[in-house]
Amino acid sequence: MMSELIELRRVFTHVEEIHHEFGPPAPQPLCRGAIAAVLRNPYAGSYHADILPMMDALNPLGVELAKTLCDAMGVKPERIQGYGKGAIVGAAGELEHGALWHVPGGYAMRELLGWKGERASYTQGGGGDKPTGQPGNALAIVASTKKVGPPGAALDVPMTHINASYVRSHFDAIEMRVPGAPHADELIVILAMSTGARVHARVGGLKAEDISQWNGLR
């Protein structure tokens, strides 16, 4: 890693193929994955007013994790339809340290999925794509959650559609935990992705193929 703030201790990847949940088997199994990096928390043990340097320092790690996860899932970025992120802070840290992941974690996945980071590409992405709901350059906010927890703590990482937060079929969550981590002085950052809707999604609402506003919401 580039920055001395980033000390990578462990990388844990989790990939699941869901064939069914007691209903009709999916023609193509749903693939969901999450990746967790266990890091030393440089701010553990005492209050630090300025923690922003860590936020920038996390950017390269985020991009690397996003790519590694996509590879582990064995799919091209174009197939990713849902995403989410999260953090688990060890006991000597503070919830705010987990919040450092909001920007680099979101940036990482949007970067991988083709978001250009400016208004023109929003318009272009929406206007240029067929209304299939995919791809649209990852327009939606990346759903997230975080907690302070002991080693082995589980985090239910929320997931939503990459282009429109209101797509109901893609509201989901993936449980992630790293046995034995985080230690008190550690911080776990997590990214999650999926290739589609819940395996038997059938509660209505906005469908991915009906995304029309291309504003990240609908």
Add this chain to the structure above:
Amino acid sequence: MKAKIRKIIVQVDEIHQDGGKPVSPPTRRALAMAVIANPYAGRFSDNLDELIDIGEELGGLLGQRCVQALGMAPEQAQSYGKAAVVGEGGELEHAAALLHPKLGAPLRLAVSKGAALVPSAKKQGTLGTAIDVPLGHKDAAFVRSHFDAMEARVADAPRANEIVVAVVVTDSGRPHPRVGGLQVHEIAGQDGLR
């Protein structure tokens, strides 16, 4: 396939640092799990052949998934282990039927050789029950640096009529082994023990 699979889960745990000391190259352990329907749930059957055959299928499938997840040749595998968690509609013997008669041979093909017994664990459990899959060196059970375990757990399984079957394959021992015993370079590899 005889196995009715609901989910397959693959996890990789890469340890880059332990006890403040870097691990280079990182140790890597892969865990592959299948969540399957238990054909004998809710009834007592003297004959467990169906699970025995499913065990054979899963030994190959899960072993290959582990090796694939580690992106290595089968010869690079170093240790292995297996385990099963039986949902409450089943019995402990169902795990035994899956794990012991036929699972080992195709697993050994997936990791090449495998003279040693495949360490195993089994239990009855419910959704999210964790089981520690015991690990040992695949060619010599006495290699002390490779005694280890990897925790296996599926958040939404096993349902009452399901079984979670787990296989672990590694490319390494513990991160910083230093408690002596038989070393990897001393393996004879004939009797599965030393």
